[in-house]
Structures are given as C-alpha cells and as structure tokens.
Amino acid sequence: MDVKNSFLNGDLHEEVYMTPPPGVRHKSGKVCRLRKALYGLKQAPRAWFEKFYTVITSLGFTPSNHDSALFLRFMGAGRILLSLYVDDMIITGDDHDGIESLKQELAHRYLLSQIKYISHLFERARLSDKKTVDTPLETNVHYTPTDGVPLSDPSMYRTIVGSLVYLTVTRPDIAHAVHVVSQFVTAPTTVHWGAVLRVLRYLRGTQFQSLLFPSTSSLKLSAYSDASWDSDPSDRKSTTGFCIFLGDSLMSWKSKKQDVVSRSSTEAEYRAMAVTTCEIVWLRWLLANMGVDVSQPTPLHCDNKSAMQIAKNSVFHERTKHIEIDCHFTRQHLQLGTISLPFVPSAMQIADIFTKALSASRFRFLCDKLSMLIVVALT
Template sequence: MQTPTFLTAQRHKGRTYDTETGCYNLLSQTKYISDLFERARLSDKKTVDTPLETNVHYTPTDGVPLSDPSLYRTIVGSLVYLTVTRPDIAHAVHVVSQFVTTPTTVHWGAVLRILRYLRGTQFQSLLFPSTSSLKLSAYSDASWDSDPSDRKSTTGFCIFLGDSLISWKSKKQDVVSRSSTEAEYRAMAVTTCEIVWLRWLLADMGVDVSQPTPLHCDNKSAMQIAKKSVFHERTKHIEIDCHFTRQHLQLGTISLPFVPSALQIADIFTKALPASRFRFLCDKLSMLIAVAL
C-alpha cells in the first residue's frame, strides 16, 4: 500500500479534494487540536517526532502525584476522542489513559509529549481515495509482556477497506499471556471478532463479502495454532480463542497470510517506535498532510 505523505489540493469543497491523481476525502480535526493546546495551557512551540518516547515503560508509581488531576483527566479524555481521526496517537493515548485515577508528574509529561507531537502534525489527515476498492484486509499484532506493572501484553490491529483505514485498536489484554505466541493469538481473536462485525455491516450495505478477509500476522506459531485441529497443553487455556478463530478460518471468513515483521502495520498500535519506523507505518495507515491552495 503506497500513499503520498504530502498532498496539495487544486480544488476543494468541504473536505473533498480534486487533484491531478484523482478525488480524495480527508478526515481531520485540525481546529479541535488547536483548542486542545489552549485547554492544556501549552504555550511553547516545541515539537517532537513521535508521540511516545521509546524504551520508557510507565508505571502507576512513577513521579509525584498531581495535586489536581482534573486537567490531566480532561486532556486525556479529549485525546481519546481525537484518536477517532488520529490513529497515529492511539497507542500513546492508550498508555496515558491507564493513569487517569492517580496521575503523576511523569504521566503528565507523557501527555505533553503527545501534544507536542500533535503541534508538529496538526494538519495530518486520514486519506479516503474515491477509487479505493471495497475489499477488507486486516493486520494483527501483539507486544508480549509490555506492561512491567502487571506483565500483560498489548493488542494492536488495523483494518482497511481497500486503501482506506476504517478500524483500529490499541488495548491491553485482559489476562497475562504466558508466551508471545499466546499474546499474538489473543490479538488475532480480537481482530477476527472485528472483521466478523465489519463483514456483517458491509453485507447489509450490499457489498460483496464472499471472499475471505486476509488477516496478516507475523507470528507463524500463532498461525499454526489456528490451522491445526488438535489442542495441546500449551493451548488449552486459550481454547475459546482457538475455537473462535479456527471456526472463522474454516468458514472462509478469514485467511491467514504471513507478513514479515518489518511490514506489520499493526506494530504501530502495540509499542513506542523510533521516528523512522513510526513515519514509515504512518504512511502505511494512509495518513498525509494536506495543504489546500
């Protein structure tokens, strides 16, 4: 999937743009982001390349508790709403939202970093090409043992309709996974559930969903569990997820193509990434900066 990272619109009406290469719809919340800076009382013009610092794991005991956590809660709630059009901050917002009960100075610093990233990418938009196909495709990933405080893993997925991103998630798994394969399989089951719902929705709209939806995974062991009909001791405790995913694989709801980790788009929803890797995956999410002439 190749999308431009910068678009100059020749004519526009609302948020529909005509360019030399075709017609696009762009979805963004530029004004909302500006208002967010004011509400957060962020007056400096500093920017950062990524919304979350790499190799930093936040815990509830980091830093000093804020004397008044109301601003933290307000801004984090606003950021959650912003993720509706900004999938690039989904994982970072997922991280800071875990500390709304008793936020600390360290957690507030993480929120400010997200805001400074938004300052440098305020005009970033989701791209919806008018020529995009109506075929679903999905990517599923997991970051095993990603939370040092409870050892739970993080699920990330993204689902495209043609070249248009229509669904995504970054969420801590409900239970502790005993291996990376188990964490990946739980993520696969969650993604399958979302695929099933989207296929029902598209079918109600008259869209052909007779072909399996490819669910791209970069863990061959997890893929083998879905394809084998025999349960072993190491998979008994995830039997429900196994049955669910395997059933939809057998029914032809999904297929399981392997994708190399370097091309796993859902990676952006599971962990903090270096700037070059982060920008690469943002491009894959069909996100760009648009300037109307």
C-alpha cells in the same frame, strides 16, 4: 460536521424541574419546569438521539442492523450513508445532489460547523511553547503508576486525556500513546503528565496530518494483527494492536492492553488475532448490509507463524487448552472462510504501530502505510 448545542434539541418525556439560574427574576420558592433537555441531564444524550432519529428517518433513512448510529438511504439516484457519533456526523455516498439536499435540510434544523479540535486542545492544556517532537511516545520508556510525584489536581490530566481519546477517532497515529496515558487517569503523576505533553507536542507538529480515503479504493477488507508480549512492567500483561483496511482506506484500529497475562508471545499474538477476527466479522456484516460483496475471505496478516499454526491445527491441546475459546473462535472463522491467514514479515507488520513506542523512522514508515498524509489548506 458538528451539531451545535445538540443536547438542547432533545424532548423530555418526564417532568424535570430546576432552580432558576442566577440573574433570572422569579418568585421566591418557585422553580422552573424544563421544556427541553439540558446538558448535564442523564437523559439528554438519549433524548437527542431520539430527536435525530425521528428527523433522519422522516427523510427516508433507515438505521443499519449492525450499527444503530449508521443510517442508510438507497434510491434510484444512488445511496447516502450518514454516521452519527454523539453530535458529529459524516455524510457520504454517490448521490451528490441528495447529499447536498440533506445538508441543507439538516442546516434548517441544526447549526452545523467544523471545529479546529487540535488547536483548542492546546489552549485547554495551556501549552504555550512551540516545541514539537517526531513521535508521540518516547522509546524504551515503560510507565508505571508509581512514576513521579502525584499531581495536586488531576482534573486537567483527565480532561486532556479524555479529549485525546476522542481525537484517536481520526488520528490512529496517536492511538497507542493515548492508550498508555489513559491508564493513569485515576492517579496521574508529573511523569504521566510529561507523557501527555509529548503527545500534544507531536500533534502540534502534525496537526494537518489526515487520513486519506481515495475514491478509487476497492471494497475488499484486509487486516493486520500484532501483539507486544509482556509490555506492561506493572502487571506483565501484553498489548493488542490491529488495523483493518477497506481497499487502501483505514477503517478500524485499536491499541489495548489484554485482559489476562499471556504465558508466551505466541499466546499474546493469538489473543490479538481473536480480537481482530471479532472486528472483521462485524465489519463484514456492516458491509453486507450496505450491499457490498463479502463472499471472499478477509486476509488477516500475522507475523507469528506459531500462532498461525494454532489456528490451523486442532491437535495442540496441551499448549492451547487455557485459551480454548479464542482458539475455537478464530479457527471456526478460518474454516468458515470468513478469514484467511497470510504471513507477513515483522518489518511489514503495520499493526506494530499500535503495540509499542517506535523510532522516528519506523513510526513515519508505518504512518505512511496507514495512508496518513499532510494536508495543508491553500490560501
């Protein structure tokens, strides 16, 4: 659900003046004092959140201790969870009457709607052709800052890539491709723009693809961690990829270049394990805050046995002293029972989709493992 003109609802705590817009009759030398926040004010996002916080807490909701934008209400009829992301919200729970009542209450205060985000993205990119592709990123192509000719006006590139970043919130299948093209927003070239257009053409052919959250799914976390060593030819840094499931439902995912150069594939894999462990710890806290039992270790699947041995063996000092913090962090949570480390064959490593460009068959196989389905509305 989307709140229309959300930032206009915020109250200002300080005096802000503006020049009257064109077409407004006013006395010469006079300015207007704002009574409400406007888009473009640096305090507008905070003012909107404070306003929403006041409204939602007045309806009996409390913020989570581990995510200030997650609001919970536990009552005799059941529980309701509301997650807010800027002006978008997700409402779920087992109190169906309470959810409908909440929607009606919010509709009285804010204008709510659902938007066709991907379709609008095509229009903004002025993509008029009907071409589609099977994957968002071409295989065996490694992009560098010097590829192609610099764009005369990079603003379109930045706008579309920014929109794609937002879209990855619900489209994990484009996460790695967007991670790649977002590295060139400072000085994009014609080659980089071609990569962006490929992502859009992939979206054109898969715009009805959706994440499936089955109601029968269990409340047990499981995670997959992977790394692509030496994947960037410009700086030789590796790429981390992970995905975390709640039962059969994909809850969290990431594709990100590692901050430092790894000296081996094992080291790259271990750094990815540490990042994934951080996310697991936070999700376990969040679930516990919702009343979910998290007493059992969360399985973190890895396809690198050497990296797994580092976590289990505290003797490998010579090989691991330069990544000591990651080693101790992952090893600590393994010993505490926060995580377990089952081995998974590379062919079944789901996180592979977040680390590199894949063939169409491999990409489709892993999309299915992410519980992504084609959903077409019946008319």
